[in-house]
Amino acid sequence: MKWLLKLTDFILHLDKYINILIQDFGMWTYLILFLIIFCETGLVVAPFLPGDSLLFAAGAFAARGSLDVIWLFIILSAAAVLGDTVNYWIGHFIGPKVFQEEKVRFLKKEYLDRTHQFYEKYGGETIIIARFIPIIRTFAPFVAGVGKMTYWKFISYNIIGGIGWVAIFIFGGYFFGNIPFVKQHFTIIIAAIIIISILPGVIEFLRIRRENKKKAAQEEIS
Numbered sequence: 479m480k481w482l483l484k485l486t487d488f489i490l491h492l493d494k495y496i497n498i499l500i501q502d503f504g505m506w507t508y509l510i511l512f513l514i515i516f517c518e519t520g521l522v523v524a525p526f527l528p529g530d531s532l533l534f535a536a537g538a539f540a541a542r543g544s545l546d547v548i549w550l551f552i553i554l555s556a557a558a559v560l561g562d563t564v565n566y567w568i569g570h571f572i573g574p575k576v577f578q579e580e581k582v583r584f585l586k587k588e589y590l591d592r593t594h595q596f597y598e599k600y601g602g603e604t605i606i607i608a609r610f611i612p613i614i615r616t617f618a619p620f621v622a623g624v625g626k627m628t629y630w631k632f633i634s635y636n637i638i639g640g641i642g643w644v645a646i647f648i649f650g651g652y653f654f655g656n657i658p659f660v661k662q663h664f665t666i667i668i669a670a671i672i673i674i675s676i677l678p679g680v681i682e683f684l685r686i687r688r689e690n691k692k693k694a695a696q697e698e699i700s
Contacts, residue, residue, distance in 0.1 A: 492528065492535035493664045500544050508549060511536055512557040518616065519561030519640075522568065525616035530647050530675045531668045537651020538660070547652045551644060558640035562605070562619040566632055569623025602627065605635035609643035612675050 499507045511532065518527035533554065540547035600607055608618035622632050654660055660667050 492531055492668055493538070496535055496539055497544075500539065507545065508553050511550070512553050515554050515557040515644075516561040516564075519558050519619070520564040521561075522565065522616060522620045525613045529612060529615060530610070531671050533644060533647030534651035534655065534671055535664075535668065537648040537653075538655020538664075539651075540648070541652045541656040547648065551648050554648065555641045555644045558609075558644050559637055562636045562640060563633065565616070565619035566623040566627075566629070566636075569620035570626065571623075602631055602635055605632065606639035606642070609639040610675060612672070 496507070499510055503510060514527055514532060515529065517524045518529045536545060536550055536554070537547065539545050540550055604614075604618050605622060608614045619632070619636065655664075
């Protein structure tokens with residue numbers, strides 16, 4: 479429970495912790511941010527790591543002159559693309575075994591099933607759309623690998639989605655993060671970004687759940 483409280487505190491006070499990273503590690507901060515984004519997108523056991531909010535916060539620090547926005551964009555775009563690529567190949571090689579298991583250690587099978595349903599609706603574009611939805615973002619490339627999606631098709635969506643995702647939040651933080659109101663209410667802004675990011679996934683989940691209940695009720699009547 480303590481780790482969850484610490485993680486929540488880290489996410490909601492990213493400005494404080496990134497400032498500490500910059501002061502303590504200097505240029506190594508780029509590598510640390512790279513690893514966080516890489517793990518959040520590349521490891522199916524790490525969907526809890528901050529993505530959207532971290533990119534926005536990093537962009538805000540670039541606006542203050544603490545980080546270079548171009549280097550941030552290049553390094554974190556590479557992290558996002560490489561993370562999804564690794565996740566795809568993990569899914570390709572071990573995914574089928576995961577889906578066959580009723581109980582999956584370290585993984586929540588309902589997240590995999592939910593992402594699979596997302597694929598059924600949006601197809602390959604899921605790789606791009608999922609970039610902007612926490613949890614779905616982490617599992618989408620894994621499911622693409624499980625489903626043996628053509629790699630060249632996957633990598634094209636991956637590059638477009640990864641670069642687009644990083645650009646929107648990095649430059650969003652860069653251009654808006656230094657506004658006095660945003661600086662004074664940074665925790666609220668970060669919380670709002672998280673809520674807005676999660677909302678589409680929640681709506682989709684509730685919609686699918688409602689449809690499944692309707693189907694089950696119809697089957698009972700028939």
